[in-house]
Amino acid sequence: MQVLITIVSLGVFCLLAEIFNLRKLLVPVTVIGLLAILGISLNLWAIDPSMDEKYASMIAVDSFSNAFSSLFIILTIFLVALSGDFYKENQTKISDFIAIKVFLLSGAVAMVSFANLSMFFLGIEVLSIALYVLAASRRLDVKSNEAGMKYFLMGSFASGIILFGICLIYGATGYFDLAAIKDLSSGAGLPIWFPIGITLMIIGMLFKIAAAPFHFWAPDVYEGSPAMTTATMSTLAKVVAMAALYKILSSMTSSLTPTFEMVIVVVSILSMTIGNIMALRQDNVKRMLAFSGISHAGFMLMAILSLSTAASTLLYYTAAYALAGIASFAVIIYITRNKDNEATANFNGLGKTNPLLAAVLTASLLSMAGIPIFSGFFAKFMLFTDTIKSGYLFLVIIGVINSIISVGYYFKLILAMYTKEAAEEKQAVPFVYYFVAVVSILLNILIGIHPSLVTNLLN
Amino acid sequence: MDVTTLLLLLLVGAIATFFAGDKLASKVALVFSLGALGLSLYLLNLLNQGTNIGFTGSWIANPKVALAFKADGLSMAMVLLTTALTPLIIFSSFGNSFTNAKNFYALVLFMSFAMTGTFLAADGLLYYIFWELALIPIYFIALIWGNGDAEERKKAVVKFFIYTLGGSLFMLIAFAYLYSKAGSFLLEDLYKLDLKANEECWIFLAFFLAYAIKIPIIPFHTWQAKVYQKAPTVGTMLLSGIMLKMGLYSVIRWQLPIAPSAAKTYMPVLIGLSIAGVIYGSIVALRQKDLKKLLAYSSLAHVGLIAAGCYTLTLDGLSGAVSQMIAHGFVIVGLFFAAEVIFRRYETRTIADLGGIRSQTPKFTSMFMILVLASVALPGTFNFVGEFTVLYSLSQVNIWFAVLGGTTIILGAYYMLKMFQDVMLGETNSKVFADVTTNEAITFVVIIAFLLFFGLYPKPIVDLVTPSLNEILEVINK
Numbered sequence: 001m002q003v004l005i006t007i008v009s010l011g012v013f014c015l016l017a018e019i020f021n022l023r024k025l026l027v028p029v030t031v032i033g034l035l036a037i038l039g040i041s042l043n044l045w046a047i048d049p050s051m052d053e054k055y056a057s058m059i060a061v062d063s064f065s066n067a068f069s070s071l072f073i074i075l076t077i078f079l080v081a082l083s084g085d086f087y088k089e090n091q092t093k094i095s096d097f098i099a100i101k102v103f104l105l106s107g108a109v110a111m112v113s114f115a116n117l118s119m120f121f122l123g124i125e126v127l128s129i130a131l132y133v134l135a136a137s138r139r140l141d142v143k144s145n146e147a148g149m150k151y152f153l154m155g156s157f158a159s160g161i162i163l164f165g166i167c168l169i170y171g172a173t174g175y176f177d178l179a180a181i182k183d184l185s186s187g188a189g190l191p192i193w194f195p196i197g198i199t200l201m202i203i204g205m206l207f208k209i210a211a212a213p214f215h216f217w218a219p220d221v222y223e224g225s226p227a228m229t230t231a232t233m234s235t236l237a238k239v240v241a242m243a244a245l246y247k248i249l250s251s252m253t254s255s256l257t258p259t260f261e262m263v264i265v266v267v268s269i270l271s272m273t274i275g276n277i278m279a280l281r282q283d284n285v286k287r288m289l290a291f292s293g294i295s296h297a298g299f300m301l302m303a304i305l306s307l308s309t310a311a312s313t314l315l316y317y318t319a320a321y322a323l324a325g326i327a328s329f330a331v332i333i334y335i336t337r338n339k340d341n342e343a344t345a346n347f348n349g350l351g352k353t354n355p356l357l358a359a360v361l362t363a364s365l366l367s368m369a370g371i372p373i374f375s376g377f378f379a380k381f382m383l384f385t386d387t388i389k390s391g392y393l394f395l396v397i398i399g400v401i402n403s404i405i406s407v408g409y410y411f412k413l414i415l416a417m418y419t420k421e422a423a424e425e426k427q428a429v430p431f432v433y434y435f436v437a438v439v440s441i442l443l444n445i446l447i448g449i450h451p452s453l454v455t456n457l458l459n
Numbered sequence: 460m461d462v463t464t465l466l467l468l469l470l471v472g473a474i475a476t477f478f479a480g481d482k483l484a485s486k487v488a489l490v491f492s493l494g495a496l497g498l499s500l501y502l503l504n505l506l507n508q509g510t511n512i513g514f515t516g517s518w519i520a521n522p523k524v525a526l527a528f529k530a531d532g533l534s535m536a537m538v539l540l541t542t543a544l545t546p547l548i549i550f551s552s553f554g555n556s557f558t559n560a561k562n563f564y565a566l567v568l569f570m571s572f573a574m575t576g577t578f579l580a581a582d583g584l585l586y587y588i589f590w591e592l593a594l595i596p597i598y599f600i601a602l603i604w605g606n607g608d609a610e611e612r613k614k615a616v617v618k619f620f621i622y623t624l625g626g627s628l629f630m631l632i633a634f635a636y637l638y639s640k641a642g643s644f645l646l647e648d649l650y651k652l653d654l655k656a657n658e659e660c661w662i663f664l665a666f667f668l669a670y671a672i673k674i675p676i677i678p679f680h681t682w683q684a685k686v687y688q689k690a691p692t693v694g695t696m697l698l699s700g701i702m703l704k705m706g707l708y709s710v711i712r713w714q715l716p717i718a719p720s721a722a723k724t725y726m727p728v729l730i731g732l733s734i735a736g737v738i739y740g741s742i743v744a745l746r747q748k749d750l751k752k753l754l755a756y757s758s759l760a761h762v763g764l765i766a767a768g769c770y771t772l773t774l775d776g777l778s779g780a781v782s783q784m785i786a787h788g789f790v791i792v793g794l795f796f797a798a799e800v801i802f803r804r805y806e807t808r809t810i811a812d813l814g815g816i817r818s819q820t821p822k823f824t825s826m827f828m829i830l831v832l833a834s835v836a837l838p839g840t841f842n843f844v845g846e847f848t849v850l851y852s853l854s855q856v857n858i859w860f861a862v863l864g865g866t867t868i869i870l871g872a873y874y875m876l877k878m879f880q881d882v883m884l885g886e887t888n889s890k891v892f893a894d895v896t897t898n899e900a901i902t903f904v905v906i907i908a909f910l911l912f913f914g915l916y917p918k919p920i921v922d923l924v925t926p927s928l929n930e931i932l933e934v935i936n937k
Contacts, residue, residue: 312521351603355562371595371624372588378519381584385522385635393636400632404625411617418602419609451519 001059003041003069004113007106010037014099023094027084030098031077034105038073041066057177058119065113067315067457068243071322072108074443075236076101078326078436079228085430086228086333097137101232104130108236111244117166117176120244124162124208128155131237134229135221147224154207154217162204168197169252178251186254201248208241210290211297212270219278222290227336230286231329234293239318242300246314250307264304265395271298272402279409285332285342288409289325292368295402296321299383302395306386312458313382316447319454320367320375323444327364330437331357334429347413349422354429358417360437365410367444370403375448382455460505461514462530462579465498465538469572477565485553488564492546492571499542503535503923513581522584523643529581531927533781536920537578537708540785541701543909544792545571548696551796551902554803555692557604563693570596570697577705583634583644586713587627590705594623597697601690615685622682626672633665637717649717650934656720663721666714667729673706674762677736687755692799695751699758700792704784707762710769711777716934722772729770730856734863736763741870745877750798750808753878754791757834757871761787764867767860768849772935776852777928778921783845785920786833786910790842793830793906797823800899801882804892810881815888823895824883826903831879833910835872840914 010033017026045066080101087094103126110123132155136148170176172194173184184190203214210218222230249256256264275295282288300317303310334357335350336342350358367374370381380403384396447454472491479487502512516526530538549567557563573596576589598620605612634644636658641648654662672679687695715722722729740760747753765787768780800823801816802808817824833840836847846868854861895903913920 366595372591377588377591381631381635382522384632385638388632388635388639393632396632396635400628403628404621407621407624408617411620415602415613415617418599419613452521455519455521 001061002044003037003061003073004059004106004109006033006037006040007102007109010034011099011102011106014095014102018095023091026095026098027080030080030102034073034077034080034102038070038077041070041073057179058116059110059113060115060178061113063458064247064311065109068112068239068318069109071315071319072105072112072236072240075239075322075326076105078330078440079232079236081432081436082231082330082333083228085432086226086337093137097134100130100133104134104232104236108240111240112247114247115178117169117178117181120248121159121163121166124244125159127237127240128159128208131155131229131233134232135225137229138226141226143224144226147221150217150224151221154221158204158207158214160204161200161207165197165200165202165204168193168200172197181252182254185252198249198252202245205241205245205248206267209238209245209297209300210294211267211301212274212294213267215271215274215294215297218294219287219290222293223284223287223342227286227329227333227342230289231326231333234289235322235325235329238293238297239322242297242318243314246304246307246311249304250311256304256307261305264301265392268298268301268395269398271295271301272399273298276402276405276409280405282409283344285336285344285347285413287342288344288413289328289332292406292409295406296368298402299380299399302383302387302392302399305392305395306390310383310386312455313379313386315458316375316451316454317379317383319447320379320444323440323447324364324367324374324376327360327437327441327444328368330433330440331361331364334433344413344416345420345423347416348420349417351418353422353424353426356434357429357437360441361417362414363441364444365414367441367448369407369410373445373448375444375451378448378451382451460502461512462502462528462538463514465495465502465542466528466572466576466579468498469495469568469575473565473568473572476568477561479561481560484561484564485549488568489546489549491568492542492549495571495575496539496542496546499535499538502530503539506530506532506535515581518585522638524584525582525643525645526585527581527645528579529646530579531930532923532925533708533711533927533931534578536781536785536924537704538575540704540788541571541574541578544696544700544788547792547902547905548693548700550898551696551792551799552693553898554896555799557691559603563600563604566596566600567693567697570600571701574701574705578708581646583637583646583649583713585644586709587631587634590627590630590709591624593702593705594620594627597690597694597702600694600697601686604691605689605694606691607689611685612689615682615689619682619686622672622679623669626669626679629665630669633662636662646712652717654718659718659721660724663714663718663725666709666718670706670710670714671732673709674703674766675706675736675759676732676763676766677739680736680740680759683759684752684755687758688749688751692795692802695755696792696795699755699795700788703758703762704788707765707769707780707784710766711780711928711931715769715772716931719772719935719937722770722935726770726772726856730767730853730860733763733767733770734860736760737767737864737867738870741867741874745870745874748810750801750810750813750878750882751795753810753874754794754798757875758787758791760867760871761791761834764846764849764864767864768852771852771856772932773852773855774925774928774932775848775855777932778925779845779848779850779852781845781924781928782841782917782920783849786841786845786913789906789909790830790834790840793903794834796899796902796906797827797830800895805890810878813882813888814885816892817883818887819892820894822900823892826895826900826907827883828879829907829911830903831875833907833914835875836868838914839911841910841912841917843914844917 107126138144279291367376573593580586744756
């Protein structure tokens with residue numbers, strides 16, 4: 001709870017900074033504030049790892065929520081650090097954008113530490129509304145407006161479905177409280193709308209994580225939104241939604257029914273395959289990463305098949321994916337910041353004009369493709385071992401085939417960087433891009449060399 | 460002192476080379492690779508004295524992965540092949556200049572590090588990681604520093620990458636499955652596993668896919684010739700000299716002992732496929748117009764025979780295969796270097812444009828001739844020891860295998876000598892062919908000396924690998 005309160009206060013401070021004309025200091029101060037919050041979050045662990053703190057049974061802090069909150073805070077630090085340069089031409093609105101990002105984080109933290117469904121819904125709305133605003137934040141750009149509108153319509157539709165599901169669950173059990181619902185769900189005799197309610201909630205969440213067949217909004221919204229927002233959506237928002245989905249399922253039901261597992265298997269296969277095959281055909285980098293994100297959602301869904309044991313695997317996968325995502329977006333934002341599109345051609349010859357950024361982007365793409373020693377490899381590997389243990393060998397084989405396909409489009413970008421001639425001269429790069437790109441890829445490699453750093457957090 | 464020091468030395472070497480700057484990179488790389496050679500000879504000495512130079516440490520708790528390196532005679536033989544060829548390959552490139560030399564040589568050393576790790580790893584996942592790591596440097600070496608049309612090169616290299624990665628991912632599934640059975644990736648635990656016949660069969664096939672692509676065995680060879688042709692000579696040497704030995708070594712170390720009954724069931728098919736590669740490679744080599752491509756197909760024929768030796772599951776077959784791996788590693792590096800020497804002077808690899816070099820450079824001609832003869836397994840060279848042992852083991856399984864496999868020597872002699880005739884002999888070429896420089900001569904002499912010495916006295920190598928091969932055979936026949 002301290003974490004949530006401090007995040008919200010930091011958000012309020014960001015808004016106030018506008019009044020007191022502290023724009024210049026805003027980014028560094030926010031980053032320092034977030035680092036302090038990360039410290040608080042880690043400190044909670046040190047005090048008592050099994051602590052179960054409750055506020056009117058709204059929030060339950062456990063190692064799961066703590067681990068994921070810390071990951072979200074780290075991602076937000078990177079995103080805020082990049083914002084300073086990205087919104088340079090929008091100095092007057094910078095405090096709004098940063099405050100929105102901080103509030104978004106508060107929604108994210110609420111989504112993994114809820115003990116009550118109403119708190120969960122609050123969290124998801126705070127997160128989503130922040131994202132709608134960010135998607136439409138380039139107000140004079142038609143594409144950005146379209147993206148914001150599309151995302152808002154689709155997202156509010158999904159929120160509506162989730163809310164409907166929560167209502168049905170309340171109708172069936174009489175509780176919003178997770179612990180009480182779990183007690184009731186293990187006994188027999190719940191009316192049929194309890195499973196229907198859960199199904200509706202899951203459909204809503206599949207919308208949010210952009211898993212097929214609920215993925216149609218993602219490519220357009222990713223492409224239209226400003227690159228900074230796309231980075232937020234594809235890293236932070238995706239892993240938040242995935243963690244929340246896992247938490248809903250694992251805290252409301254003790255085990256999934258076979259039929260339900262089959263549905264997850266089908267959704268996972270569809271997402272992986274559609275995402276990958278469509279990504280092969282894209283020339284716009286943001287669109288390509290949108291489809292690659294869809295296929296990664298398919299991979300992450302495998303974790304749900306081993307619901308009781310896969311929390312640490314999911315944490316590892318999301319961390320690996322998001323860190324690689326941040327590193328690649330740091331490069332992409334820099335390359336495309338003065339361009340009107342994000343075509344692969346913009347990356348031509350980057351290997352010669354800026355070897356360091358090219359190396360970082362290459363490393364992050366290799367991580368997403370699942371090549372060792374990057375953490376993306378271990379993430380996929382752990383997921384595969386868990387899934388084989390739960391008896392879904394064929395799903396793993398499909399996953400592997402998809403990994404091979406994904407090499408095709410990740411390498412398209414790598415080839416462009418190293419084999420084509422650059423169209424323009426090398427430009428000076430603000431230090432912050434190097435910093436974020438290098439630090440996040442180093443973190444990615446660090447947890448690749450030493451996976452126990454992350455997996456031990458939840459064991 | 461154990462093998463981790465060797466791995467660290469190579470890794471540090473790669474980093475140091477990167478920071479040495481473009482001018483010094485090649486020299487720093489050479490120093491480190493020579494250091495690695497010295498260290499591996501010292502380790503070999505320790506091993507012969509009976510010291511345990513393996514290493515086991517914990518790495519990841521869940522899933523349980525250990526940092527385990529096993530150094531027995533077989534591993535050390537392969538490690539020595541790697542650490543002996545790396546300085547040779549680096550030294551042979553001194554006549555070329557590369558843009559971004561620091562990246563280039565750092566990648567070469569890094570690849571050497573990954574390959575050494577593959578030969579030493581005794582934990583399935585660790586082995587897999589090294590196996591994949593070796594792929595990344597060669598991808599960039601071939602892509603960035605390769606020759607020929609960029610678009611075509613890109614296609615060839617990406618095809619190579621996707622092929623090998625695809626094959627190995629199936630091996631990864633096999634490992635994940637084995638882990639769910641054994642609860643550990645350690646080699647010894649996997650050896651102990653008692654699998655059902657159909658499980659073994661699937662696991663064998665998954666491994667086979669990875670290795671058949673890497674070696675390559677027909678019909679998984681289609682990536683090979685183009686990549687050999689397009690890669691820079693250093694890359695081709697690394698690929699053909701060491702990297703494809705990774706596949707052959709893995710067959711002996713991982714595939715056969717983990718799934719022995721499947722290996723026995725499929726033995727005729729596997730030997731048949733390998734020998735088909737021998738014949739196919741030889742016939743296609745006959746018709747090649749490009750020197751590097753001809754050598755690529757000759758390499759396909761030779762490794763086919765080595766693979767056939769491995770799949771006989773006899774001591775002779777295995778030890779012949781290991782000898783031939785080492786011999787082939789040296790001879791193919793020498794031959795590709797000869798092609799490079801010609802290219803440096805005439806800027807072409809098309810056989811039709813060559814000819815009439817002999818009279819201009821007797822030194823080079825004689826060295827090239829010895830390499831050609833070694834490659835066709837003339838008695839007195841180490842290649843003869845290897846090929847003869849393999850053919851003998853094949854004849855024990857079925858005399859017809861030996862007869863068909865023996866065509867490699869006949870056809871090999873035909874296409875290699877024909878190539879030699881077209882490239883070196885004939886009327887004196889109007890273009891001047893400068894004689895070999897001292898640096899180039901040193902590379903040739905080292906390779907030739909090695910091949911002749913062990914051709915006459917193969918005992919040290921055979922003695923080194925036989926105990927570990929016997930151990931593996933025990934597991935296979937348990």
